[in-house]
Amino acid sequence: MSETDLIDAVLDRHRRDGTRLMQILRETQEQLGWLSPATMTHIAAAIGWPRAMVSGTASFYSFFHTRPRGRYCVLWSDNITDRMLGNADLMDAMCKKLWLEPGRVSEDGLVSVNTTSCTGMCDQGPAVLVNYRAIPQMTQSRLGEMVGLIRSETPVSEWPAEWFAVEDNIRRRDILLAHDLGPGQALSAALQRGPEKTLGEIKEAGLRGRGGAGFSTGLKWEACRNAPGTGGNPAHYVVCNADEGEPGTFKDRVLLTSYADLVFEGMSIAGLVVGAKKGLLYLRGEYRYLLEPLESALAVRRQANLLGKNILGSDVEFDIEIHLGAGAYICGEESALIESLEGKPGRPRIRPPFPVTRGYLDQPTTVNNVETLAASCLIATYGGAWYAEHGTEKSTGTKLLSVSGDCERPGIYEYPFGITVRQVLDDCGATDSQAVQISGPSGICVAAEEFNRRIAFEDIPTAGAFMIFDETRDMFEVARNFAHFFAHESCGFCTPCRVGTTLVQNIMDKIAKNHGSPYDIDELFKLHRLMQGASHCGLGNSACNPMFDTLNKFRPAYERRLKSLDYEPACDLDAALSQARQMTGRDDAAAHLHNEEKT
Amino acid sequence: MSLTFQLDGEDIAFTPGQSIMQAARAAGVYIPHLCWHPDFPAHGSCKLCTVKVNGRFGSSCTMEAQAGMNVENRTAELDDKRRTMLQMFFVEGNHFCPSCEKSGNCALQATAYELKMMSPHFDMFYPDRPVDASHPDVLLDFNRCIMCSLCVTASREVDGKNVFAMGGRGILGRRIHINSESGRLADTDFALTDRAASICPVGVILPKRRGFDVPIGKRTYDKSPISEQVKEKAP
Incomplete structure (x- = not known):
C-alpha cells in the first residue's frame, strides 16, 4: 500500500469528516510515523478544510509530529512524583547509552528521548511512553534491556508483555x-x-x-x-x-x-x-x-x-x-x-x-x-x-483519591467525603509528611499544621490527586516542577497566561540557580495577582497557585537560595561561556569565570 | 428610557446584546484593547480590555452590558495590570519601534504610550521568528505578532480565503499558519487588496514599497493619543 492509499483508508474510515480530524491525524501518524507537509495537504483537501487549519491543529498537540520523529519515541513522564522516583537519572542514563541529547532525534533517525507531562502512572513510576505505549515502573535493569531492544530495532509489540502491565492498586x-x-x-x-x-x-x-x-x-x-x-x-x-x-x-x-x-x-x-x-x-x-x-x-x-x-x-x-x-x-x-x-x-x-x-x-x-x-x-x-446519606451535607457520596509520593501504599483510595488529610496519610502509610499537594498543581498545597482539614467541597475540593512529600523533599523544587508544567501546557491564547507562565518558570529557574533576590519573590506575587484575575480560563488563573502556596507555607525553601541583594540579573556570565567550552573541549577551572564571593 | 450602566462613574447607554466595549466605544470612552476591532466578533485574547465588573475581573469585549452594572476601567489597579501585559507583549516578540516602519501607526506602540509604559521591565525572550518576504506585494514580519487573530478573521469573514490560521501551543508554538504546503505567503491566493492586508494593528503585515509614504511625525498616533481618537470618532 502506498502512503496515499494508507491515508485514504484512514480518511474513509472517518467518512472524510473534518470534526474527526484528531482521530484522522493520530491514525495516520500511527501508520506513517509523522505528519509530513504533503500528508497534511492531502488530509486538508479530503476533508475540505483550509490547510492552515489542519497544520494549526496538528501543531497544537504534543503527540502529533509535524517533523520526522525517531522510529522509537521515548517520553519520560516528568511529574514531580516521577522525579522523586528518580526519572531524571534514568533518562540521563538512557541518553548516554544511546549517545543522544534529550529532545533530539538520533542522526540515523532511530530514536528520540524526551520528557512529557504526567502520564498518570504516579503510583507506579517512573513511567515512560514508547511510541505512545505506557510502560510503568522503569528501573536501571529494564532500561538496559530497553536500549538493547531499540538498538536491535525490535518492534514495540514484541517487547516483554509484562512491561506494559499497569496495576490498579485499589487500596x-x-x-x-x-x-x-x-x-x-x-x-x-x-x-x-x-x-x-x-x-x-x-x-x-x-x-x-x-x-x-x-x-x-x-x-x-x-x-x-x-x-x-x-x-x-x-x-x-x-x-x-x-x-x-x-x-x-x-x-x-x-x-x-x-x-x-x-x-x-x-x-x-x-x-x-x-x-x-x-x-x-x-x-x-x-x-x-x-x-x-x-x-x-x-x-x-x-x-x-x-x-x-x-x-x-x-x-x-x-x-x-x-x-x-x-x-x-x-x-x-x-x-x-x-x-x-x-x-x-x-x-x-x-x-x-x-x-x-x-x-x-x-x-x-x-x-x-x-x-x-x-x-x-x-x-x-x-x-x-x-x-x-454518604459523605457530608454539601459533598454527598464518596471520592476516589489518587495517592502517590512518599508513602508505603500508593494507589486508589475511595472515601466518603469529609475524610481528613491525616486519616488518608495514616491509611496509606505516610510518615514524616511535610506537605500534601491536593488536586494537582492547580489545587492546593497543604502543610502539616493543616492535616486536620477535610476533603470536601466545603473545605478542600479535589479532582483526586493526593501527592505526598515527606520531610526530605524540597518544596521549592516541587513548585518549580509545576511552574514548568504550566508553561508547557499553556495553550497560548491569552497574553497573561501565555507569557506569564514562562516568566514564572524563568524566575523559578533563576532562583534555582542561586541568582534570585527578594525582588524576584515580589515579581512572582505580582504575576500571580495578574494571571489570577485576567487569564482566559482556569489554567492561567491557577498557574501560580503552587508558587503562592509554597511561598506562604515553605518560604525558607526559597530564601535559602536567594542572594541578599535587592536585584540580581538573570544572566549568568559563566553559563554564557558554555558554548565556547564545548567547542574547545575544555572544562577545567581556568575555563570558568568565578563569582566574586568565591574568589 | 434607555438602558445604562456605570463606567468609571459615568452613565453609558447601551442596547441589549452590546458588549461593554461596544457601548463604551459608541459613547466615545476608550477602554484599552488590541485584539478587538469594531468590525469583527470579539476574540478576547489580549486581555488588555480587562475591567472590573461589580468588583470582578472580566474582558469588556466579550462581556455583555447589563443595566445597572458598575464597571471600573481606567483605575490605577487596572492600568497597572495593563502595563504589565503590554510589557509581556514587548518581551515575547521582537519590537524595535525605531526601526519599524509601522511606528506611529502601531496600536501596540500607541497603547504603550497611552498607558505610560516606560520600559519592557522583564527580560527579553528574543524569539527566532523568520520573516516571509515571498509575496510580491506584502511582507510578513512575525517578530511583531501579538496573536490577535484579526488577519485570520478578516481573511475568513471578509475575503473568504482563509489565508491565515492560528496554530501551535504556548509561548514557543503559537503562531500564524499560512495556508500553503510551503508555508509561504506567495503560494496562497492572498492579495494586497484583501481586508486582511490592512487589518494588522502592529507591523506584521506590511505593504511593500510604501514604508515611509507618510513620514514619521504625521502618522495616525502622532496626531493625538489613541484614547483621544476614540473620543473624536464617537458619533
Missing part, C-alpha cells in the same frame, strides 16, 4: 468501587423510572462534579435537557471527560480499566436524562493502550442491547464513540475538550454560552467527569436519598 473500596451492580442494572432502573424522575434522583442525591469544580450534576443535566437543539440537525450530546491530565491524578484510568461498564452505563443514563442519542468519551492520549479494551467493552454492551436502538426493549436510542486526545492538558477544560472533539486546537471558548446550551457542534452538551458518571449509576439504582 480502599467504598460504595462505588465495592458496588455489585450487573451490567444494565442501573440503566434499566433509570429506564423504568423515566428521565424526569431519574433527574430528580440525581438532584436529590446532591451529586457534584468529580473533576474538581464541583458543579451540581443535576443542574447541569437539567440545563442541557431544557436547552433546545439548533440548526438543521438539532441534537443533544453527552461527553465523558476522560482527559485526566492533572498531574498526580490516575483514578479515571482505574475506573476505565476495571469499571468501564459503570462509566458507559453512567453515560447512557445521562443520555436518557438529557435526551441525547450520542455520547463521546474523550480519552487522553496517554491512555492510548485502553482504546482496544474499551472498544471491546462497547461491543459487548451493543450485543447485550445496552447500547444502540431500542435499548432493553424501550424506544430509547444511545451509542458511544471514543475519541483520543493527543497530549494537551488544556483539553481537560470542558470547552477546550469540545473544540478538540471538533478537530480544532484545544482552546477554551468564550463563555457564556456554556456547553449545556451550545457545546459540541453548537448543540446542548453535558460534559461530565468519568467518576461523576460512574457514581450516577449508584443513584439510578439505589436512589438519591440513599446516596445523600
Whole structure:
C-alpha cells in the first residue's frame, strides 16, 4: 500500500469528516510515523478544510509530529512524583547509552528521548511512553534491556508483555468501587423510572462534579435537557471527560480499566436524562493502550442491547464513540475538550454560552467527569436519598483519591467525603509528611499544621490527586516542577497566561540557580495577582497557585537560595561561556569565570 | 428610557446584546484593547480590555452590558495590570519601534504610550521568528505578532480565503499558519487588496514599497493619543 492509499483508508474510515480530524491525524501518524507537509495537504483537501487549519491543529498537540520523529519515541513522564522516583537519572542514563541529547532525534533517525507531562502512572513510576505505549515502573535493569531492544530495532509489540502491565492498586473500596451492580442494572432502573424522575434522583442525591469544580450534576443535566437543539440537525450530546491530565491524578484510568461498564452505563443514563442519542468519551492520549479494551467493552454492551436502538426493549436510542486526545492538558477544560472533539486546537471558548446550551457542534452538551458518571449509576439504582446519606451535607457520596509520593501504599483510595488529610496519610502509610499537594498543581498545597482539614467541597475540593512529600523533599523544587508544567501546557491564547507562565518558570529557574533576590519573590506575587484575575480560563488563573502556596507555607525553601541583594540579573556570565567550552573541549577551572564571593 | 450602566462613574447607554466595549466605544470612552476591532466578533485574547465588573475581573469585549452594572476601567489597579501585559507583549516578540516602519501607526506602540509604559521591565525572550518576504506585494514580519487573530478573521469573514490560521501551543508554538504546503505567503491566493492586508494593528503585515509614504511625525498616533481618537470618532 502506498502512503496515499494508507491515508485514504484512514480518511474513509472517518467518512472524510473534518470534526474527526484528531482521530484522522493520530491514525495516520500511527501508520506513517509523522505528519509530513504533503500528508497534511492531502488530509486538508479530503476533508475540505483550509490547510492552515489542519497544520494549526496538528501543531497544537504534543503527540502529533509535524517533523520526522525517531522510529522509537521515548517520553519520560516528568511529574514531580516521577522525579522523586528518580526519572531524571534514568533518562540521563538512557541518553548516554544511546549517545543522544534529550529532545533530539538520533542522526540515523532511530530514536528520540524526551520528557512529557504526567502520564498518570504516579503510583507506579517512573513511567515512560514508547511510541505512545505506557510502560510503568522503569528501573536501571529494564532500561538496559530497553536500549538493547531499540538498538536491535525490535518492534514495540514484541517487547516483554509484562512491561506494559499497569496495576490498579485499589487500596480502599467504598460504595462505588465495592458496588455489585450487573451490567444494565442501573440503566434499566433509570429506564423504568423515566428521565424526569431519574433527574430528580440525581438532584436529590446532591451529586457534584468529580473533576474538581464541583458543579451540581443535576443542574447541569437539567440545563442541557431544557436547552433546545439548533440548526438543521438539532441534537443533544453527552461527553465523558476522560482527559485526566492533572498531574498526580490516575483514578479515571482505574475506573476505565476495571469499571468501564459503570462509566458507559453512567453515560447512557445521562443520555436518557438529557435526551441525547450520542455520547463521546474523550480519552487522553496517554491512555492510548485502553482504546482496544474499551472498544471491546462497547461491543459487548451493543450485543447485550445496552447500547444502540431500542435499548432493553424501550424506544430509547444511545451509542458511544471514543475519541483520543493527543497530549494537551488544556483539553481537560470542558470547552477546550469540545473544540478538540471538533478537530480544532484545544482552546477554551468564550463563555457564556456554556456547553449545556451550545457545546459540541453548537448543540446542548453535558460534559461530565468519568467518576461523576460512574457514581450516577449508584443513584439510578439505589436512589438519591440513599446516596445523600454518604459523605457530608454539601459533598454527598464518596471520592476516589489518587495517592502517590512518599508513602508505603500508593494507589486508589475511595472515601466518603469529609475524610481528613491525616486519616488518608495514616491509611496509606505516610510518615514524616511535610506537605500534601491536593488536586494537582492547580489545587492546593497543604502543610502539616493543616492535616486536620477535610476533603470536601466545603473545605478542600479535589479532582483526586493526593501527592505526598515527606520531610526530605524540597518544596521549592516541587513548585518549580509545576511552574514548568504550566508553561508547557499553556495553550497560548491569552497574553497573561501565555507569557506569564514562562516568566514564572524563568524566575523559578533563576532562583534555582542561586541568582534570585527578594525582588524576584515580589515579581512572582505580582504575576500571580495578574494571571489570577485576567487569564482566559482556569489554567492561567491557577498557574501560580503552587508558587503562592509554597511561598506562604515553605518560604525558607526559597530564601535559602536567594542572594541578599535587592536585584540580581538573570544572566549568568559563566553559563554564557558554555558554548565556547564545548567547542574547545575544555572544562577545567581556568575555563570558568568565578563569582566574586568565591574568589 | 434607555438602558445604562456605570463606567468609571459615568452613565453609558447601551442596547441589549452590546458588549461593554461596544457601548463604551459608541459613547466615545476608550477602554484599552488590541485584539478587538469594531468590525469583527470579539476574540478576547489580549486581555488588555480587562475591567472590573461589580468588583470582578472580566474582558469588556466579550462581556455583555447589563443595566445597572458598575464597571471600573481606567483605575490605577487596572492600568497597572495593563502595563504589565503590554510589557509581556514587548518581551515575547521582537519590537524595535525605531526601526519599524509601522511606528506611529502601531496600536501596540500607541497603547504603550497611552498607558505610560516606560520600559519592557522583564527580560527579553528574543524569539527566532523568520520573516516571509515571498509575496510580491506584502511582507510578513512575525517578530511583531501579538496573536490577535484579526488577519485570520478578516481573511475568513471578509475575503473568504482563509489565508491565515492560528496554530501551535504556548509561548514557543503559537503562531500564524499560512495556508500553503510551503508555508509561504506567495503560494496562497492572498492579495494586497484583501481586508486582511490592512487589518494588522502592529507591523506584521506590511505593504511593500510604501514604508515611509507618510513620514514619521504625521502618522495616525502622532496626531493625538489613541484614547483621544476614540473620543473624536464617537458619533
